[in-house]
Amino acid sequence: MVLRVGMLFVCLVLMTLTADARSGVFDLTKYKPGGDIAQALLAAWKEACASPTPSKVLIPGGKYTLGAAELLGPCKAPIELQVEGKVMAPAQPKGESWVTFQRIDGLTLSGKGSFNGQGHIAWASNNCHKNPACKGFPINLRFNFVNNAMIKDVTSEESKTFHVNVLGCKNITFQNFKIVAPAESPNTDGIHIGRSEGVHIIDSNIATGDDCISIGDGAKQVHVQGVTCGPGHGISIGSLGKYDNEEPVAGIFVKHCTLKNTDNGVRIKSWPAMKGGSASDIHFEDIVMDNVLNPVIVDQEYCPWNQCSKNAPSKVKLSKISFKNIRGTSKTPEAVKIICSSGFPCQDLELSNINLKYTGNQGPAKSVCKNVKPKITGTLNPPGCH
Numbered sequence: 001m002v003l004r005v006g007m008l009f010v011c012l013v014l015m016t017l018t019a020d021a022r023s024g025v026f027d028l029t030k031y032k033p034g035g036d037i038a039q040a041l042l043a044a045w046k047e048a049c050a051s052p053t054p055s056k057v058l059i060p061g062g063k064y065t066l067g068a069a070e071l072l073g074p075c076k077a078p079i080e081l082q083v084e085g086k087v088m089a090p091a092q093p094k095g096e097s098w099v100t101f102q103r104i105d106g107l108t109l110s111g112k113g114s115f116n117g118q119g120h121i122a123w124a125s126n127n128c129h130k131n132p133a134c135k136g137f138p139i140n141l142r143f144n145f146v147n148n149a150m151i152k153d154v155t156s157e158e159s160k161t162f163h164v165n166v167l168g169c170k171n172i173t174f175q176n177f178k179i180v181a182p183a184e185s186p187n188t189d190g191i192h193i194g195r196s197e198g199v200h201i202i203d204s205n206i207a208t209g210d211d212c213i214s215i216g217d218g219a220k221q222v223h224v225q226g227v228t229c230g231p232g233h234g235i236s237i238g239s240l241g242k243y244d245n246e247e248p249v250a251g252i253f254v255k256h257c258t259l260k261n262t263d264n265g266v267r268i269k270s271w272p273a274m275k276g277g278s279a280s281d282i283h284f285e286d287i288v289m290d291n292v293l294n295p296v297i298v299d300q301e302y303c304p305w306n307q308c309s310k311n312a313p314s315k316v317k318l319s320k321i322s323f324k325n326i327r328g329t330s331k332t333p334e335a336v337k338i339i340c341s342s343g344f345p346c347q348d349l350e351l352s353n354i355n356l357k358y359t360g361n362q363g364p365a366k367s368v369c370k371n372v373k374p375k376i377t378g379t380l381n382p383p384g385c386h
């Protein structure tokens with residue numbers, strides 16, 4: 001078996017790994033705590049990746065420091081990284097990635113362990129909302145061009161910026177995945193998806209400072225189910241229409257989710273004036289809102305920090321959108337806010353069985369619509385939009 005070679009290499013050269021050639025498990029147990037496991041992890045990964053039979057790299061229980069790690073494919077057979085330990089990033093921000101999985105077909109990331117980005121230092125110096133030339137911070141976990149992947153049970157904590165970035169992936173599932181960061185941590189989006197197809201986020205819990213799940217251009221067939229978000233900014237499509245050549249967003253299904261104490265519930269946002277683009281076939285169903293600022297919101301005048309001109313309408317086309325069976329409580333009187341583009345009014349938008357109770361005392365609650373003629377079926381509470 002090829003893993004013999006890996007075992008010798010790893011044990012003799014690094015003295016930090018044990019490999020069980022028969023089961024294809026590379027175990028970092030012999031590693032002495034306190035230092036950086038990057039070298040040991042990369043060596044084990046390289047050997048496992050070269051194995052013609054399925055293999056596993058194991059980070060056992062314990063606390064470890066890991067510098068930036070690029071876990072690259074293609075591998076000869078499916079590969080698993082099982083993390084049982086608490087893996088800590090270097091405290092000082094460096095580069096734009098911490099742990100990257102790239103060009104792998106058949107990846108499993110599993111275990112009860114965690115990736116802790118030690119974000120507090122980065123958060124204090126983050127001025128990216130005001131300074132477009134700000135330097136980026138490392139993302140906890142990047143999945144670049146990874147196909148047929150399962151990410152289960154692990155936790156991402158305290159990322160310096162986004163926790164997870166999914167780019168160019170096909171058939172990738174996050175299940176029983178956990179994200180933890182405080183409400184006031186800036187730019188700490190939970191899972192950002194761009195230019196990927198067949199993304200499933202199931203039975204997961206995301207508490208963070210920015211979007212729970214953000215869906216960018218080129219995302220297709222994204223299924224979010226049984227996810228609890230909060231604190232954070234909710235589940236968001238966009239923002240779209242800021243850059244040239246954005247790919248369409250199509251086929252987004254968000255079901256059986258709960259949003260607790262978030263700024264937004266379910267949202268679609270695009271920039272006014274700037275670039276074109278489209279989002280279609282987007283469905284939110286069976287969603288519980290618990291004390292959410294803007295539970296249902298389409299905002300085609302999204303322009304934070306005045307980074308754009310609001311004088312021209314958004315060029316992003318929105319169509320085939322539904323909000324169904326949405327109930328719970330709103331912290332603002334405008335519980336439903338559908339603000340579409342005057343240049344490209346929303347097409348084929350449905351509001352069905354919406355029951356949101358305003359918990360404050362700033363006048364009567366209402367639903368507000370602009371540049372859209374929604375199809376309303378069942379209840380629409382608060383009323384409006386006709």
Ligand SMILES: *[C@@H]1O[C@H](CO)[C@@H](O)[C@H](O)[C@H]1NC(C)=O
Nearest residue numbers: 106147148149150171172173
């Ligand atoms: C999707 O990926 C999973 C691994 O998570 C695999 O078991 C499954 O067969 C893949 N589905 C397709 C259609 O390739």
